[in-house]
Amino acid sequence: MTDPDVLRSMLQRYARAADARDVDRLAELFEPTAEVIGARGTQTVGEWLDTMRGPRAFPTSMHLIGDPLIELDEAAGVATMDTYAVVYQLSEPDSGNADLTLGIRYLDEVVRGGDGTWRIRRRTSRTLWMR
Amino acid sequence: MTDPDVLRSMLQRYARAADARDVDRLAELFEPTAEVIGARGTQTVGEWLDTMRGPRAFPTSMHLIGDPLIELDEAAGVATMDTYAVVYQLSEPDSGNADLTLGIRYLDEVVRGGDGTWRIRRRTSRTLWMR
Amino acid sequence: MTDPDVLRSMLQRYARAADARDVDRLAELFEPTAEVIGARGTQTVGEWLDTMRGPRAFPTSMHLIGDPLIELDEAAGVATMDTYAVVYQLSEPDSGNADLTLGIRYLDEVVRGGDGTWRIRRRTSRTLWMR
Numbered sequence: 001m002t003d004p005d006v007l008r009s010m011l012q013r014y015a016r017a018a019d020a021r022d023v024d025r026l027a028e029l030f031e032p033t034a035e036v037i038g039a040r041g042t043q044t045v046g047e048w049l050d051t052m053r054g055p056r057a058f059p060t061s062m063h064l065i066g067d068p069l070i071e072l073d074e075a076a077g078v079a080t081m082d083t084y085a086v087v088y089q090l091s092e093p094d095s096g097n098a099d100l101t102l103g104i105r106y107l108d109e110v111v112r113g114g115d116g117t118w119r120i121r122r123r124t125s126r127t128l129w130m131r
Numbered sequence: 132m133t134d135p136d137v138l139r140s141m142l143q144r145y146a147r148a149a150d151a152r153d154v155d156r157l158a159e160l161f162e163p164t165a166e167v168i169g170a171r172g173t174q175t176v177g178e179w180l181d182t183m184r185g186p187r188a189f190p191t192s193m194h195l196i197g198d199p200l201i202e203l204d205e206a207a208g209v210a211t212m213d214t215y216a217v218v219y220q221l222s223e224p225d226s227g228n229a230d231l232t233l234g235i236r237y238l239d240e241v242v243r244g245g246d247g248t249w250r251i252r253r254r255t256s257r258t259l260w261m262r
Numbered sequence: 263m264t265d266p267d268v269l270r271s272m273l274q275r276y277a278r279a280a281d282a283r284d285v286d287r288l289a290e291l292f293e294p295t296a297e298v299i300g301a302r303g304t305q306t307v308g309e310w311l312d313t314m315r316g317p318r319a320f321p322t323s324m325h326l327i328g329d330p331l332i333e334l335d336e337a338a339g340v341a342t343m344d345t346y347a348v349v350y351q352l353s354e355p356d357s358g359n360a361d362l363t364l365g366i367r368y369l370d371e372v373v374r375g376g377d378g379t380w381r382i383r384r385r386t387s388r389t390l391w392m393r
Binding site for chain 3: 002004064066067069072082084086103128129131
């Protein structure tokens with residue numbers, strides 16, 4: 001696997017873990033000191049993970065993630081990824097509740113740690129649209 | 132092309148062939164002894180291809196396929212792919228018939244044959260949601 | 263970055279530039295003599311860029327682009343990409359105007375120039391469906 005392949009796989013691991021609400025697997029993708037910047041302002045990754053442990057507004061989600069636009073400095077072990085995603089937040093069929101679909105842009109700063117593993121150091125998540 | 136690039140291209144070939152209902156091109160992507168596991172239970176690839184030869188419920192489809200999460204054992208010539216797709220099943224405009232959109236997760240076991248070509252040995256297709 | 267990685271990044275650069283209506287960044291992706299074939303017939307890239315400078319029918323767009331099916335001749339420095347995209351054209355919320363979603367297939371001929379940069383020589387854009 002090349003570095004770009006590994007970076008792409010991080011986003012897919014993110015999608016699977018977010019959709020399964022598997023907070024431990026989400027945590028593995030971030031540096032312990034990472035920042036997550038989004039609708040709730042700037043959070044530490046720990047604070048953000050706590051919100052992911054909370055109740056789900058929708059029982060099912062699917063993060064369909066486009067190919068990232070990668071800027072990679074292999075020698076320095078740093079990269080940025082600019083990634084579009086469409087997130088389907090789905091209600092129970094026949095519940096009468098509406099679904100929500102979001103267009104999101106993730107801007108990630110990732111670093112290769114001393115153990116050779118790439119992790120997100122800073123994620124900015126922008127909701128481009130919502131329906 | 133690296134092996135991950137070839138594996139990704141298999142999914143795109145699948146999408147083009149499925150949308151064109153080109154059964155011969157679909158068949159090329161599978162081992163002759165492959166299994167396809169989905170809504171109809173476990174089928175041989177031959178049985179599954181027969182259903183693809185049948186009448187279409189919708190005249191147009193588009194398989195928009197996310198990046199696969201690839202686990203690759205290059206030495207052994209085996210890989211798995213875990214892939215999200217949104218499948219648009221579209222009625223004739225003005226027909227009064229509804230469209231159908233499906234969120235699908237494909238879990239593929241793929242093998243590199245003696246001729247160097249990767250093929251699907253076992254596909255599990257799970258419909259995550261349908262609208 | 264391998265050539266397939268660079269080719270993929272071109273599509274993402276296209277999406278970001280198209281959604282930002284950044285005509286200069288769009289222009290960088292094409293050969294100066296490129297052709298763009300679509301709903302308006304065959305245009306020079308200059309003519310096509312002029313239409314992109316015009317008023318937008320929708321204030322926001324998002325080009326969610328699938329993985330390209332790449333055919334690459336590295337020695338010759340030419341490639342083709344066959345790419346699915348779902349384009350969200352979004353009205354102002356509460357404007358009462360409808361959104362438009364399009365399923366598009368881009369067929370690109372790309373060439374590596376004397377400076378080593380890949381650029382689109384000919385793009386065919388087919389709208390597969392519209393809702």
